[in-house]
Amino acid sequence: MFSLSEENYLKAIFHLEQTYKEGVSTNALAEEMETKASSVTDMVKKLSEKKLVIYKKYQGVKLSKLGRDAAIEIIRKHRLWEVFLVEKLNFNWDEVHDVAEQLEHIHSEKLINELDKFLGFPKRDPHGDPIPDSAGNFIASNKTLLADLVIGDSGICVGVKDSSAAFLQFLDKNHISLGKEIKVLEKEDFDKSMLIDLQGNELRISSLISENLYIKIS
């Protein structure tokens, strides 16, 4: 098994690899982990010795097969626990993150597989992110940032990029939730704001919002 810290690094590298496919830099990882670059170097060396990552000095880091599998397992746990919290324990989608960050480190294969079964093998977490199955496979979602749609496009809201409580609460306040239909009515070049139709209601949203909301174009 891996230590709590090792698990958090693996998860962070996995997430950053989506953006930096050529390898994750020490500084990027330090920022994600909210730590110092020197600490990252130390840990990356350790992960490298354990064959969890591919690392050469000054060249950034990538997950090995072993490391990726471990990361996916942690993400599976995180997302299943989020579903549990929302579906069974009355948590709102903006309240689940910190608790799931703790629960994702519980080690028990039976626990997580039974939890999966108990929840009915959900495919997505409350933020629309796919949940890996026990073999580590998960659906690749064809989603687009709302900001990338053009006038006249419409689709349904399928996920969020930023899942901070502040952003999620903003969405709640504006009645934007997963599954709702959105149509782009206007785009303002100057500040990149948009006028959208949200199930019959017109709403003006800033680029900060449209850059963090995923849409499945219909």
Add this chain to the structure above:
Amino acid sequence: MFSLSEENYLKAIFHLEQTYKEGVSTNALAEEMETKASSVTDMVKKLSEKKLVIYKKYQGVKLSKLGRDAAIEIIRKHRLWEVFLVEKLNFNWDEVHDVAEQLEHIHSEKLINELDKFLGFPKRDPHGDPIPDSAGNFIASNKTLLADLVIGDSGICVGVKDSSAAFLQFLDKNHISLGKEIKVLEKEDFDKSMLIDLQGNELRISSLISENLYIKIS
């Protein structure tokens, strides 16, 4: 909040105080924690500085009000998670301990109170131990060790003292479970074994068993 290690010490001291009411000795605590006496001294000093325990050199240790409240909260979490694992995730009562030992350290008041509600505010865990409510109160159970009954006594099985997987599996194999009625038919002075009636079936059990099974005399 307290560290994982601190929480485990508090829990261990709480359990040992049931036996050593005058104060828990360093060696007793070392054995319970599966560590060395010197490590215990170090940690006990730390807990004492944090006002969680009352400690004077060479005099053993007792929980303060603060420490007791913290210990009870951890025990509450442990036992609620055990109920969850058995009632919702198809765990057997001999499988829950290790996972609950991890889950008891998750920090979230909302989580544990919602879990309590979700489970229907259970009063006892799968081993018959009382579950403290959110205020820290729990029912004191009037239970007796089977070994302390005399011939002719009868009662129902309400708990186990040893909750190791090995012991619980032994009970399963012999169809002894909580709620079942037991009557003492014979007691053997020589080896302290007993002949009991378990719902119509006669069964001879060794002292190791009768010393670890709690009965509510009827």
Add this chain to the structure above:
DNA sequence: AAATAAATTTAGACTTGTCTAAAAAAAGGA
């Protein structure tokens, strides 16, 4: 290509919780 800036690594230190070995205190026996 040299100079500067930025990113990364190394060296050494600190904290937490543990250990071993030795010292000190308490308890028990004659």
Add this chain to the structure above:
DNA sequence: TCCTTTTTTTAGACAAGTCTAAATTTATTT
């Protein structure tokens, strides 16, 4: 009481994971 044994504490060390400050490598600019 004095001597021995047991218990407990102290002293010093270690591993994990972090930090700061300094050194090194890579990247960028002119």
